[in-house]
Amino acid sequence: MSLRPAIALAALLTALPIFASEIAADQRRSGYTFMAPDTKAIQDDDTANPGMLSVLDGEQLWNSKIGSADKACADCHGDAANSMKGVAARYPAFDKGQARPVNLEQRINLCRANHQQATPLPYESRELLALTAFVARQSRGVAISAGDDPQLAPFVAKGRALFAQRQGQLNLSCANCHDDNWDKKLAGSAITQGHSTGYPIYRLEWQSLGSLQRRLRSCIGGIRAQADDYGAPELVELELYLMSRARGMPLESPAVRP
Amino acid sequence: MPSALVNVPRTARRGDIIEIKTLMSHIMETGYRHTSAGEAVPRDIITSFACRYNGTEIFRADFFPAIAANPYVSFFTVARDSGKFEFEWIGDNGFSATATAAITVG
Numbered sequence: 001m002s003l004r005p006a007i008a009l010a011a012l013l014t015a016l017p018i019f020a021s022e023i024a025a026d027q028r029r030s031g032y033t034f035m036a037p038d039t040k041a042i043q044d045d046d047t048a049n050p051g052m053l054s055v056l057d058g059e060q061l062w063n064s065k066i067g068s069a070d071k072a073c074a075d076c077h078g079d080a081a082n083s084m085k086g087v088a089a090r091y092p093a094f095d096k097g098q099a100r101p102v103n104l105e106q107r108i109n110l111c112r113a114n115h116q117q118a119t120p121l122p123y124e125s126r127e128l129l130a131l132t133a134f135v136a137r138q139s140r141g142v143a144i145s146a147g148d149d150p151q152l153a154p155f156v157a158k159g160r161a162l163f164a165q166r167q168g169q170l171n172l173s174c175a176n177c178h179d180d181n182w183d184k185k186l187a188g189s190a191i192t193q194g195h196s197t198g199y200p201i202y203r204l205e206w207q208s209l210g211s212l213q214r215r216l217r218s219c220i221g222g223i224r225a226q227a228d229d230y231g232a233p234e235l236v237e238l239e240l241y242l243m244s245r246a247r248g249m250p251l252e253s254p255a256v257r258p
Numbered sequence: 259m260p261s262a263l264v265n266v267p268r269t270a271r272r273g274d275i276i277e278i279k280t281l282m283s284h285i286m287e288t289g290y291r292h293t294s295a296g297e298a299v300p301r302d303i304i305t306s307f308a309c310r311y312n313g314t315e316i317f318r319a320d321f322f323p324a325i326a327a328n329p330y331v332s333f334f335t336v337a338r339d340s341g342k343f344e345f346e347w348i349g350d351n352g353f354s355a356t357a358t359a360a361i362t363v364g
Contacts, residue, residue: 042330045279047265050328053283056261207286207327 051254058134067118136253147244159241168225198255
């Protein structure tokens with residue numbers, strides 16, 4: 001980039017309002033709608049969507065007895081098609097024990113620790129992604145309702161503040177791109193509105209499944225800010241705000257993204 | 259056994275051209291990458307894929323490092339008889355996986 005466009009870009013971005021206008025409910029669009037037909041076709045066909053390989057792995061894990069309790073997820077929750085339908089659509093959800101929201105990955109790990117007496121799975125491990133994908137798959141098509149619980153209100157507000165907070169060497173907030181400039185392109189790629197409708201996603205760039213926090217961390221790295229660690233309260237609050245922002249949109253998990 | 263997804267029509271009429279779609283989970287590590295410590299990451303790919311229809315090989319492909327992770331292969335054949343499709347993937351480090359699918363040809 002030569003200097004002049006760089007200065008123009010910097011001037012444009014500095015001129016953006018700090019508190020951006022939110023996207024109207026009827027103008028919200030899933031990241032799916034920004035994709036090329038070929039990429040859409042991968043998501044549309046369950047035998048072409050590599051995220052479904054993780055769902056298969058997750059189904060096996062769901063039925064495997066583990067931990068000192070020697071229990072499988074299925075021993076308590078039974079058939080996931082019934083018991084897990086709609087669950088992913090309302091996460092992150094309030095956890096009484098911790099008095100704060102936990103995301104789906106954290107819920108799975110809490111269940112492992114408390115009920116299966118097994119060691120928690122590391123973030124982005126094959127097993128945790130597989131279980132999350134399997135659970136989320138049961139809610140495909142269900143309208144997102146995360147953040148409806150009134151106990152979550154202060155955490156949604158924190159997440160929203162983080163979304164609007166300029167940070168990093170580029171001094172950008174999430175809203176600068178995803179509320180104000182979602183219809184433009186960045187380095188040839190669609191910016192998109194940043195609705196978290198399909199996590200965990202199979203991202204072609206990653207060549208693997210990844211969580212929403214992985215996506216958030218790489219976005220935060222992109223604006224040259226220091227990303228919080230996996231599972232940090234700040235990232236969970238941001239997740240919660242994003243899910244409440246996508247309220248009513250159907251879940252697509254496991255979605256495919258470029 | 260690594261996860262595989264195969265999509266073969268359950269039924270077909272004799273003489274129909276049918277599409278067969280397969281997806282195999284594999285990292286397809288090229289062998290050209292290095293870790294942050296500078297050590298080469300050894301190649302780990304699927305090297306061959308084959309499909310047999312009632313014992314007769316009808317499709318075969320060699321895979322190379324430029325193929326993306328979780329290779330997806332789709333091809334067409336003519337439905338001749340009821341029976342079984344057998345799929346086999348072979349790769350580095352002794353990787354070997356199989357899958358089967360049945361078809362009824364009326």
